[in-house]
Amino acid sequence: MPMLLLMIGKKLPTPNSDKSRAGAQLPKFSRAGNPTPNFHGKRRRHSILAFEMVRLDRAAAEPLHQQLYRQIRDELTSASFNNNSSRLPSSRDLALELGVSRFTVNVAFSRLHAEGYLESKIGSGTFAAKPLPENFLRARTAKAEPQIERPPRLSERVRNIPDHRVGRQFDFGIAGPPGVSFVPAVAALDEFPIDIWERLRAQVLAQKGAHLLQYASSRGDPDLRKALATYLCDHRGARCHPDQIIVTAGTQQAMMISAMALVNRGEVAWIEDPGFYQARRTFGFAGANVVPRPVDQEGITIARPSKKRSPKIIYVTPSHQFPLGMTMSLARRTALIDFARACDAYIFEDDHNSEFRYTGPPLPCLQGLDKVGRVIYSGTLSKILYPSLRLGYIVAPQQLVEPMIKIRAVMDQHSPAIDQATLARFLTEGFFLTHIKRMRKLYSDRRDFFIEQFKKMLGKYFILEIPEAGLHFVAWVRQKDQMRVITRVCTDIGIRPSPLSSCFMKVEPKPALTFGFAAWSRAQIREGLGKFAATLYSKLN
Numbered sequence: 001m002p003m004l005l006l007m008i009g010k011k012l013p014t015p016n017s018d019k020s021r022a023g024a025q026l027p028k029f030s031r032a033g034n035p036t037p038n039f040h041g042k043r044r045r046h047s048i049l050a051f052e053m054v055r056l057d058r059a060a061a062e063p064l065h066q067q068l069y070r071q072i073r074d075e076l077t078s079a080s081f082n083n084n085s086s087r088l089p090s091s092r093d094l095a096l097e098l099g100v101s102r103f104t105v106n107v108a109f110s111r112l113h114a115e116g117y118l119e120s121k122i123g124s125g126t127f128a129a130k131p132l133p134e135n136f137l138r139a140r141t142a143k144a145e146p147q148i149e150r151p152p153r154l155s156e157r158v159r160n161i162p163d164h165r166v167g168r169q170f171d172f173g174i175a176g177p178p179g180v181s182f183v184p185a186v187a188a189l190d191e192f193p194i195d196i197w198e199r200l201r202a203q204v205l206a207q208k209g210a211h212l213l214q215y216a217s218s219r220g221d222p223d224l225r226k227a228l229a230t231y232l233c234d235h236r237g238a239r240c241h242p243d244q245i246i247v248t249a250g251t252q253q254a255m256m257i258s259a260m261a262l263v264n265r266g267e268v269a270w271i272e273d274p275g276f277y278q279a280r281r282t283f284g285f286a287g288a289n290v291v292p293r294p295v296d297q298e299g300i301t302i303a304r305p306s307k308k309r310s311p312k313i314i315y316v317t318p319s320h321q322f323p324l325g326m327t328m329s330l331a332r333r334t335a336l337i338d339f340a341r342a343c344d345a346y347i348f349e350d351d352h353n354s355e356f357r358y359t360g361p362p363l364p365c366l367q368g369l370d371k372v373g374r375v376i377y378s379g380t381l382s383k384i385l386y387p388s389l390r391l392g393y394i395v396a397p398q399q400l401v402e403p404m405i406k407i408r409a410v411m412d413q414h415s416p417a418i419d420q421a422t423l424a425r426f427l428t429e430g431f432f433l434t435h436i437k438r439m440r441k442l443y444s445d446r447r448d449f450f451i452e453q454f455k456k457m458l459g460k461y462f463i464l465e466i467p468e469a470g471l472h473f474v475a476w477v478r479q480k481d482q483m484r485v486i487t488r489v490c491t492d493i494g495i496r497p498s499p500l501s502s503c504f505m506k507v508e509p510k511p512a513l514t515f516g517f518a519a520w521s522r523a524q525i526r527e528g529l530g531k532f533a534a535t536l537y538s539k540l541n
């Protein structure tokens with residue numbers, strides 16, 4: 001059996017001297033197969049890897065075992081071995097050589113073992129693994145493929161998505177690059193209590209451990225569904241049981257699941273006009289024939305449809321019409337439920353902004369009025385908490401629960417279990433309601449300030465519509481012919497209020513912009529509006 005041998009190329013430092021520890025070094029790899037003298041002056045039969053380049057810096061923040069691990073790993077991956085040249089020194093010899101504890105070397109070796117860089121052969125010692133993990137993780141470089149000369153024949157489904165963004169425009173997400181942009185419907189994310197969230201996340205992980213890493217329920221976390229049902233019954237006037245709740249990846253997925261469950265290709269989905277552009281995209285993508293329905297002061301208008309055009313699903317935003325901001329009247333709510341029942345349709349209630357109402361308590365949701373099981377209620381955490389969380393929920397009529405869960409299981413199984421468990425705690429421990437109350441107060445203050453500043457600085461060019469709820473305003477342009485200059489000024493100074501026309505399908509839009517206000521401080525609002533007003537003034541006067 002070969003004995004261990006350390007390749008020594010230089011005079012070695014004595015292990016106990018302080019100097020020897022800082023910047024301790026061993027000879028560079030030797031992979032020669034010839035017998036070589038070790039540092040006791042004896043001759044051995046097999047060569048052993050030695051690490052001349054190892055430099056351990058005791059003053060560095062990086063722990064010694066981590067430095068050793070990293071440097072050995074790098075040496076192993078930068079060299080090649082044959083069967084006779086891949087043995088490592090024992091941890092005892094290496095520790096002695098480097099002037100570190102054997103524990104330090106063992107920690108580094110264990111990690112290298114665990115990651116597959118080393119393998120032990122009983123009675124023979126420790127060897128560089130063959131193949132090294134780098135080699136089996138790295139795909140062979142393919143030969144350059146010939147370019148396909150024709151563009152791909154994309155499906156109609158993709159070609160028909162009404163989304164005109166291209167390339168880099170997708171990189172920042174819907175809200176665009178940071179800064180005072182006045183993009184509508186953006187929440188004040190810098191106010192989110194990250195510290196509390198992280199603490200709760202650590203708690204659920206400590207308690208549930210690896211259980212949370214498994215595939216999880218396609219309905220959603222049971223504790224979360226229970227907490228959401230309680231919240232919805234207590235604060236949104238819903239009537240539901242936790243079994244009716246399906247956790248989703250936000251409203252968008254809730255719409256997709258609902259469309260998939262109810263609408264065959266070519267069947268009709270009603271959406272509000274003007275309305276939420278993602279509803280138009282999603283229902284269309286699911287194969288529905290999207291029919292825009294005008295809205296009036298009471299909400300979506302209900303017409304007696306022909307048999308062929310009878311909707312299978314009706315998308316509405318009763319608590320805060322998007323984007324105009326009206327609240328659906330009680331009479332319209334009742335009429336809508338009756339209508340849905342009469343034509344065997346379902347109503348998709350997007351309750352996106354009900355928590356942020358500034359003039360009195362929110363109206364109970366449509367789902368709470370529904371005694372005939374026609375309303376699919378959808379809520380989102382995108383505005384109350386933060387949108388990249390990608391969590392929302394459906395309250396489904398009992399008979400739709402199972403089909404919807406089936407669809408979710410086909411789509412992507414479920415939402416991330418750790419986030420769901422954290423959110424459940426956020427709700428049950430009271431942080432959710434506290435956060436809503438705090439944000440409503442903050443938004444109310446910013447809203448008042450925005451109204452005051454906007455009227456003062458921009459009242460000459462716009463009429464500001466003041467809704468009771470939500471995170472944005474609609475500002476109607478007083479003189480239609482100024483719209484082009486206004487749009488250009490926005491681009492020039494880097495603000496991005498959204499043209500209201502992007503929410504219209506069939507109805508002829510009057511020129512207007514929608515301004516988000518909630519994400520920016522008073523100072524930012526004053527500065528952003530000031531710049532806008534000054535530039536507009538210079539162009540239009």
Ligand SMILES: Cc1ncc(COP(=O)(O)O)c(C=O)c1O
Pocket residue numbers: 185249250251252253276317322350352379380381382387391392
């Ligand atoms: C009308 C409306 N509904 C829902 C949402 C939230 O969608 P999601 O939950 O998919 O983030 C938004 C976001 O801006 C919205 O404007």
